[in-house]
Amino acid sequence: MDASAIIAVIRARQTPGPDQLRWFARGLADGAVSDAQAGAFAMAVCLNGLSDAGRVALTEAMRDSGDVLSWDLPGPVLDKHSTGGVGDCVSLIAAPILAACGVYVPMISGRGLGHTGGTLDKLESIPGLSTHVGEARLRQITRDVGCAIVSATGRIAPADRRLYAIRDVTATVDSIDLITASILSKKLATGLDGLVLDVKCGSGAFMKTPDDARALAKALVDTANGAGCRTTALITDMNAPLAPALGNAVEVAVSMEVLAGNLAAAPRLAELSQAICAQLLVMHDQSPAEAAANVSRALSSGAAMERFAQMIAALGGPPDMAEDWRTHLPRAPVVGAVAAPQSGHIAAIDGEALGMIVVALGGGRRVETDRIDPSVGLSDVVALGDPVAKGQPLCTLHAASEDAAESAARAVQQAITIGDAPVIGPLVMERID
Incomplete structure (x- = not known):
């Protein structure tokens, strides 16, 4: 096991074995692999790619470089992930809908990247709220509320955190193999039973064309299923903002409108949020009609709003967010x-x-x-x-x-x-x- 030898294998357009990739991921996490070697690895993968089996092995190795959660809950543990768009605040709506449907959602989310907003940045526009919680608190909120949207701890896929920082400064961000391993290593480390991926396509997305979006979606689905997590991808239109709001507090405000039952405030956002939730429920043995009815009921009954408000309070936000969100959110001068x-x-x-x-x-x-x-x-x-x-x-x-x-x-x-x-x-x- 030697970093330079592993890099040489990829440079020769071959794929290292699972043990080699597991060793390299551990080296990224504990510092045994240098920044220069990490950069060379990223460039070799970006230029020459990995086989399908190699992509699965790299994802599993990065997932296993830190803690991998397991759950003992009276319902399925499910999640969704978006590849990034504008006005995309689906997570704020989908997580509490799923929780109201008896699903548990330990959602590890990210910050804004480039022109796309970050779920954590949006949530933290709520006064007092912090998404930095330890594993014990994540488990407690997930069990008690049904959903928790938080940042990754230092022990979740540390190999990815190190490699992502290297990719950001070595022009190797746009490798499908590395994108796939980065996204899925963090998601799969949370111990999911199922995952729906929202792969954006269009002017507001990283993937501008249907062919590029399809290639990424297929790589993500094949890899996640190969790693043992039942996964489906939806390719969705991002030629216009998903919600009629772009920015942190304004996106929280429009999400609250949808959770309050005012679907007309953001019809595309409401439609996609419900479609993703229904797809997750269908993956776990509900009929399409039953899933759609349960999702609709979670919104119309106020149950989803109640779960969202409970999560906000558990993360340190205002306890009356459901009734009084307009006064709590910051306003520009x-x-x-x-x-x-x-x-x-x-x-x-x-x-x-x-x-x-x-x-x-x-x-x-x-x-x-x-x-x-x-x-x-x-x-x-x-x-x-x-x-x-x-x-x-x-x-x-x-x-x-x-x-x-x-x-x-x-x-x-x-x-x-x-x-x-x-x-x-x-x-x-x-x-x-």
């Missing part, structure tokens, strides 16, 4: 409408550009040490195909200063194309089992 420069229909929306506008406003990070302003962002964003008249609002802008608002308003007008009405496809484009 400058709020105003962005006017449409002409009349027509919303013909196209550059989701990545809108995401970067939120980052520029302070709602995301350019470098890891940046501090986020949870109050800034965009709300009431027009939907693809909407008719607009000149001067009507394209969105409401939330900014920290007038100068920032003026710059962002110009950028929004450039990111939204007004013209002929577009052809709008289905939200769920494809399912891969």
Whole structure:
């Protein structure tokens, strides 16, 4: 077992054996593998790839580089994962819906990455809330509430944390093999019985084309199933923001509206959240009709909102979040409408550009040490195909200063194309089992 020998195998377009990959993952976790060797490994995989069996072996090795949880609960342990988009706050809605349906959801989530928002950043816009909890507290909240959305502890897939940092500075982020192992090592370490992957496709996604999204979805599904976790992927449209809000507090607010039963506040967000929850229930022996009815009932009865509020309180947030979320969420000092420069229909929306506008406003990070302003962002964003008249609002802008608002308003007008009405496809484009 030697790092340079393992790297040489991949450089020769062959796949190391499972024992070699397990040794390398342990070396990433405990420091036996140097940064130079980790970078060479990442570059070799990025250029030459791994076999299907090698991808499974690397995922399992990275999963097993730290703690792997096991559960003894009176229901299935399920989760979902999104590959990243704009206005995507499905996790905030899906986790409590599933909990209200008798499912347990120990959801390890991440921070914002590039133009996409992070679930943890959104949650932490709620005053007092912290997603940093130890394993014992994660177990307690999951058992008591049914769902817990938290950050990974230092013992969950430490090999991935080390390799991801190396990939970020060596131009090796966009390897399907490394993306797959990174996503799944953390998810599978939480001891899941089943997983649904939401693979985004379009202008606001990392995967811009259906072919690229399909390739990633297939790699993720094959690898997760190969590692023993029953998994399905939905390829979903991200040619427009999923919710009419982009930013941390504004996305929490629109999620609360959906949980309160106001599905019209964010119809695409509500549709996809329900579809993902129903797919997870179907994977675990409910009929499609039964699953859809249970998900709908969890929302309409208020049970999902109750679970969400319990989780918020358990993580240190306000105990009355369900009744009074509007007063608890931070508000930006400058709020105003962005006017449409002409009349027509919303013909196209550059989701990545809108995401970067939120980052520029302070709602995301350019470098890891940046501090986020949870109050800034965009709300009431027009939907693809909407008719607009000149001067009507394209969105409401939330900014920290007038100068920032003026710059962002110009950028929004450039990111939204007004013209002929577009052809709008289905939200769920494809399912891969």
